[in-house]
Amino acid sequence: xxxxxxxxxxxxxxxxxxVISHLKKSVGLQRGMLxxxxxxxxIFLLTSIFAPLLAPxxxxxxxxxxxxxxxxxxxxxxxxxxxxxxxYDVLSRVIWGSQTAVTVIIVSVAMSLFLGVxxxxxxxxxxxxxxxxxxxxxxxxxxxPTLLLAIVISIVISRGQSSxxxxxxxxxxxxxxxxxxxxxxxxxxxxxxxxxxxxVESAKVxxxxxxxxxxxxxxxxxxxxxxxxxxxxASEAILTLAGLGFLGFGIEPTSAAEWGFDLNKALADTxxxxxxxxxFPGIAIVxxxxxxxxxxxSINDLNDPRIRGRKRxxxxxxxxxxxGPESPxxxxxxxxx
Amino acid sequence: MTTxxxxxxxxxGIVAPKSKSAAGGGLGRYIVIRFFLIIPTVFILVTLVFxxxxxxxxxxxxxxxxxxxxxxxxxxxHDAGYDRPVLVQYFEYLGQLITGxxxxxxxxxxxxxxxxxxxxxxxLELSINALIVALAVGIPFGLIAAQHRDKTPDAxxxxxxxxxxxxxxxxxxxxxxxxxxxxxxxxxxxxxxxTRTELTMSALAAPTGIYWLDxxxxxxxxxxxDIASHAVLPAIALGxxxxxxxxxxxxxxxxxxxxxxxIEAGRSRGVSEFRLVTKHAYKPALIPIIxxxxxxxxxxxxGAILTETTFEWKGLGYQLVQxxxxxxxxxxxxxxxxxxxxxxxxxxxVDIIAALIDPRVRY
Numbered sequence: 084x085x086x087x088x089x090x091x092x093x094x095x096x097x098x099x100x101x102v103i104s105h106l107k108k109s110v111g112l113q114r115g116m117l118x119x120x121x122x123x124x125x126i127f128l129l130t131s132i133f134a135p136l137l138a139p140x141x142x143x144x145x146x147x148x149x150x151x152x153x154x155x156x157x158x159x160x161x162x163x164x165x166x167x168x169x170x171y172d173v174l175s176r177v178i179w180g181s182q183t184a185v186t187v188i189i190v191s192v193a194m195s196l197f198l199g200v201x202x203x204x205x206x207x208x209x210x211x212x213x214x215x216x217x218x219x220x221x222x223x224x225x226x227x228p229t230l231l232l233a234i235v236i237s238i239v240i241s242r243g244q245s246s247x248x249x250x251x252x253x254x255x256x257x258x259x260x261x262x263x264x265x266x267x268x269x270x271x272x273x274x275x276x277x278x279x280x281x282x283v284e285s286a287k288v289x290x291x292x293x294x295x296x297x298x299x300x301x302x303x304x305x306x307x308x309x310x311x312x313x314x315x316x317a318s319e320a321i322l323t324l325a326g327l328g329f330l331g332f333g334i335e336p337t338s339a340a341e342w343g344f345d346l347n348k349a350l351a352d353t354x355x356x357x358x359x360x361x362x363f364p365g366i367a368i369v370x371x372x373x374x375x376x377x378x379x380x381s382i383n384d385l386n387d388p389r390i391r392g393r394k395r396x397x398x399x400x401x402x403x404x405x406x407g408p409e410s411p412x413x414x415x416x417x418x419x420x
Numbered sequence: 421m422t423t424x425x426x427x428x429x430x431x432x433g434i435v436a437p438k439s440k441s442a443a444g445g446g447l448g449r450y451i452v453i454r455f456f457l458i459i460p461t462v463f464i465l466v467t468l469v470f471x472x473x474x475x476x477x478x479x480x481x482x483x484x485x486x487x488x489x490x491x492x493x494x495x496x497x498h499d500a501g502y503d504r505p506v507l508v509q510y511f512e513y514l515g516q517l518i519t520g521x522x523x524x525x526x527x528x529x530x531x532x533x534x535x536x537x538x539x540x541x542x543x544l545e546l547s548i549n550a551l552i553v554a555l556a557v558g559i560p561f562g563l564i565a566a567q568h569r570d571k572t573p574d575a576x577x578x579x580x581x582x583x584x585x586x587x588x589x590x591x592x593x594x595x596x597x598x599x600x601x602x603x604x605x606x607x608x609x610x611x612x613x614x615t616r617t618e619l620t621m622s623a624l625a626a627p628t629g630i631y632w633l634d635x636x637x638x639x640x641x642x643x644x645x646d647i648a649s650h651a652v653l654p655a656i657a658l659g660x661x662x663x664x665x666x667x668x669x670x671x672x673x674x675x676x677x678x679x680x681x682x683i684e685a686g687r688s689r690g691v692s693e694f695r696l697v698t699k700h701a702y703k704p705a706l707i708p709i710i711x712x713x714x715x716x717x718x719x720x721x722x723g724a725i726l727t728e729t730t731f732e733w734k735g736l737g738y739q740l741v742q743x744x745x746x747x748x749x750x751x752x753x754x755x756x757x758x759x760x761x762x763x764x765x766x767x768x769x770v771d772i773i774a775a776l777i778d779p780r781v782r783y
Contacts (some may be wrong), residue, residue: 091668102617112570112575148782158667211692212481219460219461219464222461223460223461223462223464223465223468224464224465224468226461226464226718226763226764226767227691227718227760227763228718228719228721228722228725228759228763229719230717230722230723230725230726231721231725232742234752235469235472235473235752235756236472238473238476238477238744238749238752239472239473239476268548291493318483318586322588325588326588326590326722326726329588329590329729330725330726330729330744331741331744331745336423341591343588346588346590346591346594347590349594350590350594350730352608353597353598353602353609354601354602355588355592356598358598361591361594361598362594362595362598365587365591365595366590367593368587368588369583369584369586369587369588369591372585372586372587373582373583373586376582376585376586377582380582
């Protein structure tokens with residue numbers, strides 16, 4: 084017998100990308116969840132990109148060539164999902180709303196990723212008083228109701244009323260402040276763990292500078308959990324944005340469409356039995372958050388070998404484990420724990 | 421005392437009494453350390469909120485600017501001391517906080533503490549109701565999911581849990597209102613009670629502010645029915661938000677304990693699967709729930725603000741939004757700081773309870 088191959092042969096980049104590699108690993112129910120999540124997130128993303136083509140009207144359009152839009156018209160005919168009390172077309176606002184949501188997600192997650200990762204790396208690597216202060220501050224912010232914090236920040240930035248970019252940035256920044264402690268915690272914990280690894284020590288012995296060790300050796304290893312955090316935080320960002328909008332801290336209807344704001348306006352309609360103004364933006368929120376959460380959840384499950392479902396032993400050669408008498412026992416063991 | 425006890429026990433081994441005293445001292449020390457950890461948390465939040473709220477200028481201009489002539493405005497700013505250096509105001513504010521003075525609202529000139537005592541009870545009532553719903557839904561469903569792990573019921577319940585998380589409270593509230601109040605007419609659309617009950621409640625001597633408790637104490641059962649019918653929809657809306665978290669937690673933990681040796685031992689003695697799940701695996705799985713409950717309080721408070729706005733439930737969150745819309749930032753700051761303290765203290769209590777139940781938590 085030749086010596087068993089111990090390491091997996093390197094796969095092409097495409098199949099090593101986070102979601103795609105997870106899709107290959109998954110099986111059965113978990114694969115179903117992941118696929119549904121990817122499809123929902125994909126629809127959300129495509130809708131936001133092609134909103135100008137998909138939406139029948141503009142988000143703040145109140146009339147067309149044939150005159151003003153009727154107010155509170157039931158779904159059907161010219162307005163597929165009806166119109167609001169202000170005369171906006173519900174379908175158009177739902178579609179345009181995805182664009183606002185995507186923008187806020189991108190801006191907020193990019194900002195909190197950057198801040199959280201940098202602070203976490205520095206704090207975890209150098210330790211000392213900086214670390215202690217940052218940990219206490221992050222814990223304090225983490226324990227605080229996120230919505231309250233977001234409200235305070237959005238008052239500071241935009242004082243409530245806002246233009247498109249003003250509103251986007253105030254929402255995104257509020258969400259950032261809430262998220263930074265989470266990224267910080269994860270990256271810091273990983274950094275501390277990695278600092279004790281032999282490869283860091285050998286880099287030190289070789290005379291590598293701190294910047295190089297952090298930037299090259301620790302950064303790449305510490306950021307493995309980020310795809311998971313990204314999807315989970317993206318869904319939380321949408322919920323926070325909608326919450327802010329619902330409380331009246333969102334973006335004015337003339338500057339952009341925002342689902343939370345529309346739901347706030349729809350609340351008054353419910354008592355008279357007008358359901359379409361609230362139900363459709365609400366469904367948009369639920370489906371988007373659902374899609375992103377399903378992707379995040381599946382990645383989480385698949386990253387954890389204890390809860391990951393396995394393919395049957397006979398079907399795949401399991402390149403990671405050397406072929407031998409123990410290998411059939413592995414899946415059984417994994418299933419038990 | 422300790423020496424007297426230690427003497428007879430000296431024989432079995434030195435280790436036993438030693439670890440015993442260490443555990444006792446450990447709990448005391450843990451409580452003290454944990455208590456002092458509240459202070460930096462609250463201090464940081466107070467500082468953060470104070471300076472953030474001052475960045476946008478003084479609160480009087482924010483709420484009254486444009487409504488008052490400039491000289492009156494300047495006079496009021498001067499009277500309130502907002503024209504002094506920010507640091508002086510900050511230390512004065514800290515001093516006031518220590519004496520329990522959270523400031524006076526600008527719009528209706530009420531002490532913030534009074535706002536809390538008036539509206540806090542309503543929020544507490546809503547949170548308790550929601551917690552009952554969350555536990556009543558989360559624990560049994562979590563047990564079912566754990567028992568049927570990786571089968572259809574588990575898949576459906578896990579999907580349900582994610583759906584609970586993905587639905588904002590105000591949307592589930594809106595759906596509940598549409599379905600059960602507007603179309604079916606089973607429950608009232610909004611409010612804590614009908615006007616008549618509210619009047620009866622406020623006429624009570626020494627009310628607790630928690631309506632169902634007051635109604636029970638005064639033996640007024642028509643009022644109790646009215647209150648209950650108002651409470652159902654908000655409690656479900658807010659409760660489902662946390663129910664998903666509980667469901668998943670119970671599921672994961674019960675699956676964890678089901679893999680333990682003592683479960684296997686029980687199974688080999690012929691204990692039924694149902695009994696294994698509901699009795700043997702269930703109790704140890706509850707400990708993490710208590711710990712997580714602490715974290716859920718922050719989530720619930722955030723959810724309560726949205727639920728109260730959806731159902732016009734006149735609690736702290738509803739009031740906070742009113743003050744926000746009136747640009748009364750002294751009130752907002754006061755309520756936010758108070759809520760920060762409440763969250764910190766509840767987290768402390770939850771941690772202590774968790775430490776009492778599970779000695780492994782102490783450090």
